[in-house]
Amino acid sequence: MTMGWLSPEEWDAVRLSLSVSLRAVAVSLVPAVFIAWLLVRGRFPGRVLLDALVHLPLVVPPVVVGWGLLMLFGVRGPIGAPLLEWFGVRLVFTSEAAALATAVMSFPLIVRAVRLGIEAVDPGLEATARTLGAGRFDTFLTVTLPLMSPGILAGAVVAFAAGLGEFGAVITFASNIPGETQTLPLAIYTATQTPGGDAIAARLAGISFALALAGLLLAELIARRMHRLLGRG
Amino acid sequence: MLSLSLSHRFADGGFALDVAFEAPGAGVTALFGPSGCGKTTILSAVAGLMRPASGRIGRGGEVLFDSSSGIFVPPERRRCGVVFQEARLFPHLSVAANLRYGLSRAPTGAEGPGLEEVVDLLGIAALLARRPGRLSGGERQRVALGRALLSRPRLLLMDEPLAALDLARKAEVLPFLARLRARAGLPILYVTHALDEVDALADTLVLLEAGRVLAAGPVEALAARTDLPLAARRDAGVLIGCVVGAHDARRGLTRLDFAGGSFLVPLRAEAPGSVGRVRVRARDVAVAIAPPAGLSVQNILPATLAEIVAGPSPHEAFLRLAVGPTTLLSRVTRDSVQRLGLRPGQALWAVVKAVGFGFGGATG
Numbered sequence: 321m322t323m324g325w326l327s328p329e330e331w332d333a334v335r336l337s338l339s340v341s342l343r344a345v346a347v348s349l350v351p352a353v354f355i356a357w358l359l360v361r362g363r364f365p366g367r368v369l370l371d372a373l374v375h376l377p378l379v380v381p382p383v384v385v386g387w388g389l390l391m392l393f394g395v396r397g398p399i400g401a402p403l404l405e406w407f408g409v410r411l412v413f414t415s416e417a418a419a420l421a422t423a424v425m426s427f428p429l430i431v432r433a434v435r436l437g438i439e440a441v442d443p444g445l446e447a448t449a450r451t452l453g454a455g456r457f458d459t460f461l462t463v464t465l466p467l468m469s470p471g472i473l474a475g476a477v478v479a480f481a482a483g484l485g486e487f488g489a490v491i492t493f494a495s496n497i498p499g500e501t502q503t504l505p506l507a508i509y510t511a512t513q514t515p516g517g518d519a520i521a522a523r524l525a526g527i528s529f530a531l532a533l534a535g536l537l538l539a540e541l542i543a544r545r546m547h548r549l550l551g552r553g
Numbered sequence: 554m555l556s557l558s559l560s561h562r563f564a565d566g567g568f569a570l571d572v573a574f575e576a577p578g579a580g581v582t583a584l585f586g587p588s589g590c591g592k593t594t595i596l597s598a599v600a601g602l603m604r605p606a607s608g609r610i611g612r613g614g615e616v617l618f619d620s621s622s623g624i625f626v627p628p629e630r631r632r633c634g635v636v637f638q639e640a641r642l643f644p645h646l647s648v649a650a651n652l653r654y655g656l657s658r659a660p661t662g663a664e665g666p667g668l669e670e671v672v673d674l675l676g677i678a679a680l681l682a683r684r685p686g687r688l689s690g691g692e693r694q695r696v697a698l699g700r701a702l703l704s705r706p707r708l709l710l711m712d713e714p715l716a717a718l719d720l721a722r723k724a725e726v727l728p729f730l731a732r733l734r735a736r737a738g739l740p741i742l743y744v745t746h747a748l749d750e751v752d753a754l755a756d757t758l759v760l761l762e763a764g765r766v767l768a769a770g771p772v773e774a775l776a777a778r779t780d781l782p783l784a785a786r787r788d789a790g791v792l793i794g795c796v797v798g799a800h801d802a803r804r805g806l807t808r809l810d811f812a813g814g815s816f817l818v819p820l821r822a823e824a825p826g827s828v829g830r831v832r833v834r835a836r837d838v839a840v841a842i843a844p845p846a847g848l849s850v851q852n853i854l855p856a857t858l859a860e861i862v863a864g865p866s867p868h869e870a871f872l873r874l875a876v877g878p879t880t881l882l883s884r885v886t887r888d889s890v891q892r893l894g895l896r897p898g899q900a901l902w903a904v905v906k907a908v909g910f911g912f913g914g915a916t917g
Contacts, residue, residue: 444641447602450628451635452704453658458629462654466645550645 330520332499333507334527340415340490340503341483344422345476348430353472356434357464361443377489378428386421386492393417393493417494418501422486426479433478437471438464470546474539481535485528504528554578555708555740559598559608570594570605570764576757578613581734581741583751583772586761592744595761596710599742600635601628612708632660634701638713640693642685648696649681655704665705675699675729691722695729702733709733709741715750730754748788752832752909776832777880779873785865788909790834791882797827806851809908813877816908817851832909835871835884839904842893852905856881858897861890874903881905 326334358364359371377385393400393411403409411417441464449459487505494501496510508524511517558573570591576582584592597603598618599610607620617626634655642651652668659665672678675695685693694714701709714730715723727750734741734754743754751758751772758775760767762782768775775781776792783789798808798815807821809831816831823829845853856874864870870890872883881903889895 442641444637444639445643447628448635448637448641449643449654451600451602451631451633452655452700453629453632453660454654455627455629458658463643 326523327520329498330507330524333502333504333524336415336418336499336502337484337504337531340418340422341480341486343416343419344426344483344486345430345480347419348423348427348479349472349476352427352430352475353434353468356431356438357460359431360435360438374431375428377425382425382486382488383492385424386489389417389421389424389489389493393420412493413495413497413501415494415500418490418503421489421493422483425486425489426483429482430475430479433475434468434471437468437474440471441467467550470543470550473542473546477535477539477542481532481539484531484535504531554613555582555599555742556611557595557599557608559595559605559610561594561598561603561605561608568764572761572764572766574759574766574769576740576742576759578740579738580756581743581754582757582759583755584742584744584759584761585748585751585755586746586767588746589763590761591764592746592761593712596635596712596742596744599631599708600633600710601626601631602635629658632663632705632707634704634706634709636694636697636701636709636711636714638717640685640690640697642688642693642696642700644685646685647681648677648683648685648688651685651696652681652700652703655700659703659705663705666702668703671699671702674732689722690718691725694718694722694726698726698729698733702739706739709739711741711743713744713746715747716745727753748786752792752830773830777873777882779862779864779871779882784835784871787836788832788834789865789882789884790832790837791880793831793833793879795829795831797821797823797825797829799825811879813875813879814854816905818908833881833905834907834909835882837905837907838874838881838883839906840872840874840883840885840893840895841902841904842895842899843902845902845904848904850904850906852908854881854903854905856901856903858895858899858901860897861895874901876903 355374359367390412391397395401395404395410395412400411403411411420445463445467446459449463454462485505487509490501490503491506496502496506502510504524504527508521508528511521511524555576560571562569572591572595584595586592594603598605601617604625605620608618609616609620610618616624617631618624643654646654656668672681675698677692677695677699680688680692680696685696688696698714715726718726731753745751755772757770758772759769760775760781760783768778768781773792773794776783776790778784793811795809795811798810800807800820802820805820806817809816809818854876856876858872859875860873862871862873864884868887870885870887872885872895874881874883883903
């Protein structure tokens with residue numbers, strides 16, 4: 321397969337995919353860490369329900385998630401209408417919408433990875449920090465967070481790699497606008513629907529493949545480094 | 554002074570804890586008992602790492618926990634330094650950062666040893682830049698001890714700090730604990746199921762079994778009692794405080810003086826004047842009704858038979874022997890008592906086959 325030079329439109333799709341996925345991870349990382357922490361260490365009624373809700377995007381068809389977002393954030397939706405009225409923000413059909421849809425879809429992936437990271441932290445170390453004079457939040461920041469950081473990083477990288485390929489939710493909520501919401505998978509889809517677009521589709525598919533692979537390798541590399549840094553062999 | 558009364562029932566297994574005791578405001582109080590007797594639970598309750606169903610924990614004039622008034626001081630404000638069995642060093646921090654973790658969080662104005670002093674005391678200067686993962690078990694335990702000390706605690710809690718170590722590592726850490734004990738001021742609550750650690754470190758003993766306190770008091774007093782499960786152990790016997798009297802390098806002997814007499818033991822390294830404690834096991838003490846002759850045993854002491862009490866089995870008895878103001882226990886068969894016609898008040902010779910000195914033990 322030859323890579324050749326990309327047209328400006330194709331470059332746009334690559335850049336947009338990277339930017340959308342990065343923003344999606346940035347938006348969902350902090351809430352995901354908080355939710356994962358609640359799910360592992362929290363003792364409250366409704367924990368099982370929260371767990372199910374978080375995992376919903378994994379099992380619900382992406383188109384349905386996109387439709388749900390459209391209903392909520394559309395210009396006449398319960399969130400979209402006030403946003404437009406009070407802040408003049410119109411989300412639908414923008415790259416922010418693509419990022420939001422991607423964030424919702426990849427949220428369970430991050431939560432799962434962070435959760436594994438927290439479960440690897442010995443509660444005995446947290447208890448020890450408390451006896452040494454650290455309060456709950458202090459303990460979380462200085463002991464729990466550094467020790468779960470491999471999980472956070474792994475979650476972020478996997479979510480980023482998966483986010484590059486989000487299709488159904490993005491096309492439903494943000495539509496397929498070249499240069500604005502047409503990410504890599506959308507561009508590939510468009511190319512396959514265009515007569516003579518096979519070469520373009522192949523090039524973009526190759527890039528998709530390479531980016532995803534690079535992401536996963538990077539995740540593995542970071543995980544190993546972190547484990548060594550944390551003294552777990 | 555730590556005063557504690559707790560009751561707690563664990564949902565799983567139905568294990569019930571119901572204890573009350575007081576620990577003096579200085580010295581080492583050992584919580585001693587078989588595993589599963591509730592020692593560690595008591596320690597966790599004092600540290601604030603678990604909340605008992607009911608009870609009260611007070612230290613000096615301050616209340617750490619009181620179920621009746623709903624007081625529960627969180628662990629970070631109890632100022633209890635804890636040393637756990639598995640060291641629990643923070644793996645992502647260097648040894649130096651581990652040591653400073655508690656130090657930087659100690660209340661301003663809290664008195665205590667500085668970093669250099671503690672590093673010196675524990676001999677860990679060479680380890681400061683290392684990660685906990687690269688330390689041996691003994692080194693880890695010393696760093697954990699230093700970290701707890703540097704948090705400027707008002708009470709040091711130790712949960713079987715030597716149990717995870719092999720004999721050589723144990724011998725490496727124990728002197729540091731003894732040195733720490735010698736520095737007055739910091740009371741220590743020490744959980745263990747090893748009698749040699751009690752002998753080497755404890756001033757006060759709290760004897761636990763199945764979630765209850767069997768007896769509590771000075772170690773020497775409890776060791777001389779024959780009605781406690783301690784007496785059924787192979788190493789049952791009295792603990793005698795003594796001073797290193799003199800060394801005789803030519804004969805390879807050291808004289809240990811105690812109230813009422815002295816023991817000769819193989820040459821010790823301790824300087825004359827050092828204070829220590831020996832354990833004289835009841836099964837290592839025999840008696841003779843006439844002055845024995847031709848024995849290899851070094852220590853033959855004139856004694857008076859004070860009392861004959863029930864032994865660990867129906868066929869055995871304990872003899873309580875008075876050597877001056879000091880009491881020795883001897884474990885003999887019922888048959889020997891009959892055969893020799895032993896009766897209280899009788900003058901005897903106590904033949905002491907072995908004297909355990911502090912840690913490790915020596916024979917004489």
